[in-house]
Amino acid sequence: MDNLLVKMKAQHIDFFYGKHHALKNINLSIAENKVTAIIGPSGCGKSTFIRLLNRMNELVPHTKLTGSIFLDNEDILAPGVDPVDIRRRVGMVFQKPNPFPKNIFENISYGLNVNGVKNKQVIEERVVGSLKKAALWEEVKDRLHDSALRLSGGQQQRLCIARCLAIQPEVLLFDEPCASLDPISTRKIEELIFELKKDYTIAIVTHNMQQAARVSDYTGFFLLGDLIEFDRTENIFKAPHDPRTEDYITGRFG
Amino acid sequence: MQRHFDEELLKLKTDILSMAALVDEAILVSVEALKNLDESKAKQVIADDRKIDEMELAIEERSLSLLAQQQPMAIDLRFITMAMHIITDLERMADLAVDIAQRVVEISDKPLLKPLIDIPRLAVVAQKMIQDAIQAFLSRDAELARKVIFSDADADQLRNAVQQELINEYMIKDPKAISRAVSLLLIARHLERICDHATNIAEDVIYMVNAEVVKHHPERL
Numbered sequence: 045m046d047n048l049l050v051k052m053k054a055q056h057i058d059f060f061y062g063k064h065h066a067l068k069n070i071n072l073s074i075a076e077n078k079v080t081a082i083i084g085p086s087g088c089g090k091s092t093f094i095r096l097l098n099r100m101n102e103l104v105p106h107t108k109l110t111g112s113i114f115l116d117n118e119d120i121l122a123p124g125v126d127p128v129d130i131r132r133r134v135g136m137v138f139q140k141p142n143p144f145p146k147n148i149f150e151n152i153s154y155g156l157n158v159n160g161v162k163n164k165q166v167i168e169e170r171v172v173g174s175l176k177k178a179a180l181w182e183e184v185k186d187r188l189h190d191s192a193l194r195l196s197g198g199q200q201q202r203l204c205i206a207r208c209l210a211i212q213p214e215v216l217l218f219d220e221p222c223a224s225l226d227p228i229s230t231r232k233i234e235e236l237i238f239e240l241k242k243d244y245t246i247a248i249v250t251h252n253m254q255q256a257a258r259v260s261d262y263t264g265f266f267l268l269g270d271l272i273e274f275d276r277t278e279n280i281f282k283a284p285h286d287p288r289t290e291d292y293i294t295g296r297f298g
Numbered sequence: 299m300q301r302h303f304d305e306e307l308l309k310l311k312t313d314i315l316s317m318a319a320l321v322d323e324a325i326l327v328s329v330e331a332l333k334n335l336d337e338s339k340a341k342q343v344i345a346d347d348r349k350i351d352e353m354e355l356a357i358e359e360r361s362l363s364l365l366a367q368q369q370p371m372a373i374d375l376r377f378i379t380m381a382m383h384i385i386t387d388l389e390r391m392a393d394l395a396v397d398i399a400q401r402v403v404e405i406s407d408k409p410l411l412k413p414l415i416d417i418p419r420l421a422v423v424a425q426k427m428i429q430d431a432i433q434a435f436l437s438r439d440a441e442l443a444r445k446v447i448f449s450d451a452d453a454d455q456l457r458n459a460v461q462q463e464l465i466n467e468y469m470i471k472d473p474k475a476i477s478r479a480v481s482l483l484l485i486a487r488h489l490e491r492i493c494d495h496a497t498n499i500a501e502d503v504i505y506m507v508n509a510e511v512v513k514h515h516p517e518r519l
Binding site for chain 2: 254281284294
């Protein structure tokens with residue numbers, strides 16, 4: 045994959061919900077400090093796949109996973125690996141913003157406390173730093189002790205991003221992060237993703253093809269549990285190799 | 299799944315076909331005007347060029363609207379962007395037909411310097427190249443497009459033959475013939491440029507069909 049560093053790599057991933065073979069022999073690399081988009085129609089396995097990258101699938105009963113997922117050179121599925129540590133290094137932002145029912149400051153400091161950060165000054169620096177990185181600081185700096193639930197949808201989503209950033213992840217996973225946001229908030233999040241990729245590796249699941257085209261460097265197209273095609277985003281959208289990819293991105297899918 | 303967008307794309311194709319037909323006609327009539335030294339026919343070509351210019355503008359505007367509103371991808375994106383290139387080449391061909399007509403007006407008050415042999419041959423090559431290039435565009439036929447590109451060599455050869463003959467057999471031997479010889483030489487040049495534009499269209503068709511860039515890279519053919 046060009047001459048880039050690979051941050052995460054899925055190898056021979058098969059995943060089952062009960063008897064349903066939801067992911068079939070997936071092999072995919074996520075490049076460091078790049079944005080990789082995962083696209084495909086409903087039920088193709090894209091959300092299922094991205095949740096494997098920080099072992100969120102383990103919260104779902106009656107599932108089976110085989111294969112390896114490497115974070116740098118370490119298989120995160122190997123016995124003895126702490127999933128909580130993986131989820132700190134690989135953070136996740138969900139479709140519906142899910143701030144804690146606490147104030148803005150505490151939404152971020154909570155994660156730091158849980159991760160053993162006790163020093164008040166360090167906590168304050170990290171809260172301010174992550175709010176700035178999430179492009180939310182200017183909007184909330186005078187009301188850090190207001191309830192997070194009073195923020196708008198777009199602001200709540202940026203708070204969730206700040207919450208991830210505070211515990212210093214290496215990878216950020218976005219599962220349809222703008223699906224419940226208005227166009228302006230969506231654009232703000234997309235601009236934020238451009239900025240964030242300088243320091244983090246990003247994977248994003250989206251059903252919005254124009255968003256995938258705008259925001260990502262690499263795109264993978266999933267269909268019925270298979271990875272059909274994976275390439276630089278500009279190639280996928282200018283001249284895809286597989287006719288199924290072309291049918292999907294041109295809207296001929298019926 | 300049939301898309302409303304497909305109707306729009308079909309309309310774009312039809313409009314380009316209509317424009318190509320007018321261009322083809324303009325070249326045919328300008329060469330007819332030359333053969334018969336028909337000044338009024340030549341002036342008709344010059345007057346009719348306006349219609350072709352208007353078609354270029356209308357198709358370009360429609361293409362931009364489709365890009366803005368439909369955010370086309372892949373084959374649709376390549377089709378619309380290449381369509382925009384192709385109408386530019388068609389419009390330039392029509393301008394060259396006007397140039398031929400203007401040369402005819404310049405020489406129509408005297409008899410032809412010599413019987414026309416290679417110039418009509420060159421005109422036939424040009425018309426075949428345009429027709430094949432447009433057919434390749436309509437049928438998405440990259441092989442036919444390649445044939446068009448290769449036949450450009452014939453056009454260059456004919457143009458060179460006309461040039462050699464006019465210089466060596468007429469201009470050097472009789473200074474009074476120079477003015478008419480230059481007009482004929484220019485007509486050959488205009489026809490050869492028409493062939494170059496047909497080649498451009500063929501290169502764009504190959505990109506549209508295969509996403510392969512052969513423009514400026516003949517070694518890739």
